[in-house]
């Protein structure tokens with residue numbers, strides 16, 4: 001591998017985990033990394049004032065390229081997920097809706113059906129077009145708006161995670177990264193929390209074709225509800241979510257929610273309070289994940305690296321540094337199990353870019369210079385122009401005794417698990433019928449919104465120009481598009497909200 005001026009090997013990496021020598025690399029540090037990036041991803045735009053900005057993925061990629069990390073890994077352009085791929089988790093009518101809805105159709109629909117007065121002059125109420133009924137039914141509108149290219153955006157995000165799974169399934173990579181993935185709130189039949197298609201569930205379903213047990217770890221500030229719900233009743237996927245709990249979107253993720261039926265104790269929820277710092281976070285993350293790895297012995301791990309748990313995030317309330325956030329990846333990487341690394345939330349774009357660039361460096365096993373290389377987006381990173389960020393001066397509302405209680409309760413849950421369940425496993429899973437869809441009671445939605453509607457477009461970073469980016473190589477379509485209706489032994493079960 002060519003040495004670069006800004007990315008130097010880290011001889012001082014001491015992960016503290018079980019750093020096993022890789023069968024594919026001569027030492028415990030190097031990993032074969034595949035990195036999925038769709039060059040048009042930064043052009044998608046949720047709308048004026050919306051905090052979710054796909055542009056942050058292009059900013060992260062830009063730093064990756066300027067640190068010359070792309071020479072240390074395989075860069076792949078994802079093959080867009082087809083509607084049939086997406087239907088492996090999502091309902092047919094929801095996918096049809098996503099594939100057909102456009103801002104133009106909505107506007108035309110509003111002008112056609114906008115009148116609420118019938119021919120005889122009487123008011124017709126309630127009156128709404130079928131498209132607005134669908135918007136309500138699929139929870140599309142406010143947090144999850146209809147924007148130009150919405151379905152193509154979902155296809156790119158999901159295609160990256162499915163492609164990453166295929167790389168790991170084939171043994172072609174030790175780590176596969178998709179920063180456009182990690183959209184953990186999307187549900188089988190509806191959008192939620194800026195997420196439309198759950199690329200994580202689709203990626204895990206792909207991994208389950210070749211792996212007996214998959215561990216999912218989520219360090220986004222929000223609960224990983226969509227993924228937990230999808231695998232709540234199976235022991236083939238264990239979900240572990242670290243998140244802010246209490247009067248916070250999406251409202252789920254109580255410590256007592258542990259899974260159901262065969263899946264009982266295969267869901268782990270770590271409820272945290274505002275201001276958690278690196279030391280407190282790792283004080284829970286390391287012992288809990290160590291125990292999970294020891295007991296569950298997953299064949300593959302998926303890490304959702306939502307960057308809204310960083311200090312200074314516009315929607316988050318944690319106080320993690322980039323280094324503290326990346327330590328989760330460093331620790332999981334040390335177990336040397338096939339690892340999928342995904343993005344997620346993250347609403348202070350310059351810090352999201354810093355974080356995902358640094359985590360890409362951790363994945364390939366180098367320690368980048370803290371001084372940022374000059375790049376198109378350099379002015380975003382002032383006044384310090386450094387890769388790392390300092391934690392904020394904020395109170396850590398997680399007391400030592402609270403953290404100890406949480407750790408002990410969760411270790412107790414883990415003690416109820418049998419060691420590595422020998423689940424029935426078939427190389428070619430049979431098709432499994434999905435249970436009947438349930439109507440969602442609109443009145444039972446959590447009242448907490450992810451976004452309060454405050455505009456976020458006044459930030460200087462939004463005013464910077466967009467530039468094209470570099471993609472090293474394009475992978476060939478990496479998954480068999482004819483296998484998209486293959487079912488899975490995993491039960492995708494839509495539970496009523498019981499929280």
Ligand SMILES: [Zn+2]
Pocket residue numbers: 220221222306308344345346
């Ligand atoms: Zn989030």
